[in-house]
Amino acid sequence: MLDATSSYEIMDQRIPVDDRTGRRIVPETHSRADRLSTTRYGNRPTMKDVAARAGVGLKTVSRVVNGEAGVTPETEHRVREAIEALGFRRNDSARVLRKGRTASIGLVLEDLADPFYGPLSRAVEEVARANGALLINGSSAEDPEREQELVLALCARRVDGLVVIPAGDDHRYLEPELKAGVATVFVDRPAGRIDADVVLSDNFGGARDAVAHLIAHGHRRIGFVGDMPRIHTAAERLRGYRAAMEDAGIEVADAWTSLGVTDPQRVRRAAEEMLSGPSPVTAIFTGNNRVTVTVIRVLAEHTRRVALVGFDDIELADLLQPGVTVVAQDAATLGRTAAERLFRQLDGTLLTPERIELPTRLITRGSGELAPAD
Amino acid sequence: MLDATSSYEIMDQRIPVDDRTGRRIVPETHSRADRLSTTRYGNRPTMKDVAARAGVGLKTVSRVVNGEAGVTPETEHRVREAIEALGFRRNDSARVLRKGRTASIGLVLEDLADPFYGPLSRAVEEVARANGALLINGSSAEDPEREQELVLALCARRVDGLVVIPAGDDHRYLEPELKAGVATVFVDRPAGRIDADVVLSDNFGGARDAVAHLIAHGHRRIGFVGDMPRIHTAAERLRGYRAAMEDAGIEVADAWTSLGVTDPQRVRRAAEEMLSGPSPVTAIFTGNNRVTVTVIRVLAEHTRRVALVGFDDIELADLLQPGVTVVAQDAATLGRTAAERLFRQLDGTLLTPERIELPTRLITRGSGELAPAD
DNA sequence: CCCGCATCTGACAACGTTGTCCAGGCTCTA
DNA sequence: TAGAGCCTGGACAACGTTGTCAGATGCGGG
Structure with a gap:
């Protein structure tokens, strides 16, 4: 997947990381870059060209392009004509x-x-x-190495700031960047081993409320299907599940929790085992939207009615039979809050890193209010 | 309005913002950034600094960073140490x-x-x-002006290529860019007034099939809820709807089509009018995923069973009662195809613009197979 | 008529990197 | 031991833009 030969600009930056292949990459990429064209940028006009055509100085063009004061309307007109004629675009x-x-x-x-x-x-x-900025984004695919790769590539481009939903749990590699003034906000999960702004959902509280809700409706044998506890959100939700169970004095059987299983097939199997073991669960709490969807499918095939609460809202959840009760977090607010803090860092308004926790909301739609059916 | 000069106005818009922050930041950030230093990039080390520290020439550092040959292991080691010590990152x-x-x-x-x-x-x-590239993306919010703004801002950053899902219908503003060698592929909707690569779904065929499917199940009064015909996909789907109706010799009543209404509240009203008019529809064909979702909600409140086929697949569509029959297009394939063509343009493999049309797929799940209930 | 001032314009350096080219030192051979 | 050839390292220019500063121009007042 990480085919070094095909990825040249970004990967060069990784050379310290994978020294073995580093050397070999370079010659091979020649073929690609050099076949492209003989002239850079396909020979785009520059300000110099515009200046020559308009018969003015370089700096005058710059002034026009940037709307600076001190250019006669007549000169400005000449410059604009040259710009249009040449199809100039500032670099x-x-x-x-x-x-x-x-x-x-x-x-x-x-x-x-x-x-x-x-x-x-x-x-x-x-x-x-x-704030007048463009957004460059990349998917880490939940791979810490790929996360680091991406982050460093972004830093090499000198982005003004970073919003990171981390996959890894050690971000000391960011220290030089932070020192250099790259504004950074972590979202959804905290940074590892460095001091940085973080915007989170209240995963623990949300999960605890969800499970407490099931308990309040009479359930005691409650299953949990979640992601790898290595992921902060997954760990917190697991903790919430355990806390609610403990608060109610319920001992959790090993067979009731499934952790780190994410692909639909295996989630399916895990759910079915919970439902058919020696002490089958009467309710399931699912740890994220993808898991929830799969479990809904499993439950739809079962005749016995099993209660369900999912973490994260799902489109159309209200139209299913029964409607799916969820703990909703507001992804947009999460993102907005993080980005706003980022720009406040950049304009100097924000000085000390903080940890912000946004509340979650339990939305009852039916599936979480089913009584236990033994 | 959309002349060449406006692109500079776009950047000018950024500049005031930039300047406001740019100028004022410097003093204000003292606490955060200047704890470390006072200059640009928060005084990031450059190759020059690394060279000085390692006691080698500038170009030698460049060679190490880029994995070029011609550096003794011992020198390389010294350089790498300096890089690490300074936290250097290539600009x-x-x-x-x-x-x-x-x-x-x-x-x-x-x-x-x-x-x-x-x-x-x-x-x-x-x-x-x-292909070793990063992705910068922006949302046009279906606004042609904003689309142009974004595209030109991307061109100013000298992206190597553009994948555009156009909102507007006149892309002559891209001509200088194309000439300058910016690889460009349009997706989902064709380019307007320029010759460019396009990757589309078969909107017309998909829509015609969908409506023919309803007709085959006995429906004659079929409604269509779609987006503004200004949008190519919406127009094509409308055309497909009309073609299928005409093929079956059915005259379409004005009250059966709703065009250009997108926000949920008004879609809701439009759907309800179709269902309650003098010649109420027995089936509805919806023109995109958002409209489909809203119409599903409306139908769920009605006692009379109304058939439904939607354009675009929807998550959980199979779990609703009845399952939602859709015409699915493969968004991932659309994107992949476009991006692959883009890079083939860049490496010179691809020379002449083409129009590629990907097939759609009718997925029957129940809602499209309901018999008419008058 | 000349000076001072304001307004407009342009030459030049700098940003941090890479490509070109040359210098110096080494090894190997005659 | 001298000369050829190779290998390593460095000086320098260039990429296209913007900030600085000084020069040119025009105008009004003394």
Whole structure:
């Protein structure tokens, strides 16, 4: 997957990391880069060209392009004509090099295709836009190494700031960047081993409430299907589940929890085992949207009615029979809050790293209110 | 309005923002950034610094960083130590300026939060990654002006290529860019007034099949709820609806079609009118995923059973009662195909613009097979 | 008529990197 | 031991832009 030969610009940066292959990459990429064209940028006109055509100095063009004062309307007109005639477009790379700010921020998340991250990403984008910045984003696919790769590639491009939904649990590699002034906010999960701004959902509280809700409806044998406890959110939700059970004086049987299983087939099997073991569960608490969807499918095939509460809301959850009770977190607010803090870091308003925890909301729709059916 | 000069106004918009922060930041950030230093990039070390510390020449550092041959292991070691000690990270802006390629591509779509675009975006990202490029993306919010703004901002950053899901219908503003060698592929909707690569779904065929399917199940009064015909996909789907009706010799009543209404409340009203007019429909064909979801809600409140086929697949569609029959298009394949063509343009394999149409797939789940209930 | 001032314009350096080219030192051979 | 050839390392220019500063121009007042 991480085919070194095919990835050249970014991977060069990784050379310290994988020294073995590093050397071999370079010659092979020649074929690609060099076949492209003989002239850089396909020979785009520069300010110099515009200046020559308009018969003015370089700096005058710059002034026109940037709307600076001190240019006669007549001169400005000539310059604009030249710009249009040549199809000139300012080269922001050079501008960045000169000015030191890129007006772009990076967003690293797990998977852009996940319906949880779409709205989050969009919210970040909107804030970026309001601050005149573009958004570069990348998916880590829950792989710490890939996360680091992406983050460092973004830093090499000198993004002004980073919004990171971390996959790994050690972010000391970011220390030089933080020192260098790259604004950074972690979202959804905290940073590992460094001091940084964090915006989280109240995963523990949400999970505890969800399970307490099931207990309040008479359940005692409650299953939990969650992700790897290595992931902070998964660990917190597990903790919430355990806390609620303990609060109610219920001992949790080993067979009731499934951790770290995520692909649909295996989630399916895990759920079925809970439902058919010697002490079968009467309710299930699912740890994220994907798991919830799979478990809904499993339950739909069962005749026995099993209660369900899921973490994360799901589209159409209200239209299923029964409606799916969930603990909803607000992805858009999560993203917006993080991005706003990022820009406040950048304009110097925000000084000390904080940990912000947003509340979750239990939405009852039926599936979580079913009575136990033994 | 959309002349060449406006692009600079776009950047000018950014500049005031930039300047406001840029200028004022410096003093204010003292506490955070200046704890470390006072200059640009928070005084990041450059190759020069590394060279000085390692006691070698500038170019030698460059060689080490880029894995070029011609450096003794011992020298290389010294350089790497200096790099680590200083926390040096190559400045890709300068690199880009020098080399002329950014190894990044831009993706402009309607709304990242839409479940249709998430997978598409992710697919583009994966292809970009395989080719060593990063992805910058922006949402046009279905606004042609904003689309142009975004596209031109991306061009100013000298992205190597663009994947565009257009909102507007006139893309002549892209001509200078195309000439300058910016690889461009349009997705989901064709480019307007320029000759460019396009990857589309078979919207017309899919819609016609969907409506024919309803007709085959005995329906004659079939409603269509779609988006503004200004949007190519919406127009094509409308055309498909009309073609199927005409093929069956059915005259379409005005009251049966709703176009350009998208927000849930008004879609709801539109659907209810179709269902309660003098000649109420017995089936509805919905033109995109958001509309489908809303109409499902409306139908769920009705006692009379109304058939439904939706364009675009929906998560959990199989678990509803009845399951939702849809015409599915494969967003990921759409994105992947487009991105692959983009990189083939870049490496010179692909020379002439083409129009590629991907088939859609009718997935029957129950709602489209209901008999008419008058 | 000239000076001072304000307004407009342009030459030049700098941003951090990479490509070119040359210098110096080494090894190997005659 | 001298000369050829190779290998390593460094000086320098260039990429396209912006900030600085000084020069040119025009105008009004003394």
